[in-house]
Amino acid sequence: MSDKPLLGNRKLIRGLNRSTVLNTILAEGAISRAALSKSIGLSPASITNLTAELLEQGLILETKQGESRGGRRPTLLEINPDGGYVVGLKLTDRQLIGALTDLSAKVLSNEVTTLDGSQPEQIVEKIAGTVTSLLKKAHVPRKKLRGVGLGLAGVVDSQNGISRQHPIFGWQDVPLGALLQEKLKTLVHIDNDVKALTTAELLYGAGQGVSEFLTVTIGRGIGLGIVVGGQLYRGSRGGSGEFGHIVVDPKGQPCSCGKIGCLETFVAEPALLQSGQCAAENGDLDPFTTLDELINFAESGQTAAVKLFSTAGQVLGREIANLINIFNPALVIVSGEGTRIGELIFSSMTAAIKEYAMSTLKSDTEVRIDPWGDDAWAVGAASLVLQDFFSSPINRRKAAVPRA
Ligand SMILES: [Zn+2]
Structure with missing residues (x-):
């Protein structure tokens, strides 16, 4: 079988390999280049090439924690938790629960505030205030914010950032993703809260x-x-x-x-x-x-x-x-x-x-x-953005609205 069609899309193949490398590092916690090459089935040269790019982007880092077998300890690769930060938010009937996490989904600051009203504009204002406050509490500059994820109840069209039906607020087809994007000027993903939590289980949890x-x-x-x-x-x-x-x-x-x-x-x-x-x-x-x-x-x-x-x-x-x-x-x-x-x-x-x-x-x-933690919903929402770093170009979902 000819592999010409594949060669015709080198960028896609490179993107797929990049996500496989990142996912393997995430799943293993820490792994050497040799073990990565063996586990993924890519040549050592390709692994060196791909990991150099990820190192330059600050998404991974090198450590020396590997087990020594008599010789020098091998260099291991890990996800760089400080490679970027995301905010995850869960909207309940009365509250907005928020957390700021690093790339390993570790919570650096959190906040729970009471809603002032259930109109979309009021929610957007509340979210903007919470994002600013979470960044400030964790001493993270706004330019290091890679995106905001929001989990909410009801039927959500995550591809287009639309709350199709909100059972508590009575919303129908509210373009919440676009409203948030306009206000926050960063990447925004919205999704049903349980789907967000499941994404977190898939990336970081029992799943x-x-x-x-x-x-x-x-x-x-x-x-x-x-x-x-x-x-x-x-x-x-x-x-x-x-x-x-x-x-x-x-x-x-x-x-x-x-x-x-x-x-x-x-x-x-x-x-x-x-x-x-x-x-x-x-x-x-x-x-x-x-x-x-x-x-x-x-x-x-x-x-x-x-x-x-x-x-x-x-x-x-x-x-x-x-x-x-x-x-x-x-x-x-x-x-x-x-x-x-x-x-x-x-x-x-x-x-x-x-x-x-x-x-x-x-x-x-x-x-x-699952042992339940108060930050779990917000971390789930954060993982809506985090999954962008780890998903393949084929499975990657469109952001609620393209980056401004
Ligand atoms: Zn029912």
Whole structure:
């Protein structure tokens, strides 16, 4: 077979090799040029050439931490964390959560502010203020900012930077990417918050090196990130993964999406609070206002609270079993603020997965509960920009709006 068409696009091939080198260095942590050459299958001369370019761009650096085998210690290559900085932001119903990270996704400064309003212009202003404040706190000059990533709820067309449907603010087709680009004058990526979190798992977390995995988030809503063939699956226009809105009981409770009996009406935080309130009104529980109080009730053995969480876990586990039957993932990562409920929900969830997933497929799947950190959403959003450094030219997504 002639390789002429490939030679006709040297720039593309070079871009592919460059991303493979960067990804291998990221995955290995530290690696010698010889090991890179062996692992990737490129000639030592090509590796020297590509790594020289990456060194010059400040994206990688040389260290001498390698194991010595009698002789001098080999020079290893690592990602240069100070090669650039990005800001990741998560927009919730009431707050803007932000973090500034280096290229290894390490958080250097963070900030949580309360929203002044939900109009797009108000959000843009709030974001601009937070970006400035995060840079200042970390003593990073604005010229070293490589981009801003924003994760938000609902259906997002990340290719074109459009919030197609925001379930809380009622937005329809808001060109948020363009508005932010105009204000911030830097590269901007926006995406659904769960997809952003899944991107972070893929690049830096438990999903590193796993080509088929799912991320299920529990919190104010129930989310799903799908990774197939090492790539995030977005659906035809960015709407994949609305796991929280699969119908569990058509005769059930009304859902925020306008339908009846969705998974969220059984498992999401507002649903848990509502079930708790019903139990309190019936005199089965003491009065309470927050989810943490409800968790405390269950931990101290109040039967109605224990039952409420275990029922939610059972419903969730059954639906995760359905996902396992459809996707045959190697890994399911359970994440989100709701993981703080802990074993109260997970023991029944795990039992239901075992009961309802096909046993052969279940044995292929590891289910892992992610320890939740407050910065996780923001780091996820930061990784929307970070992935630009590591993705191949074929898979690289267009920025929300081209660089000014
Ligand atoms: Zn729904």
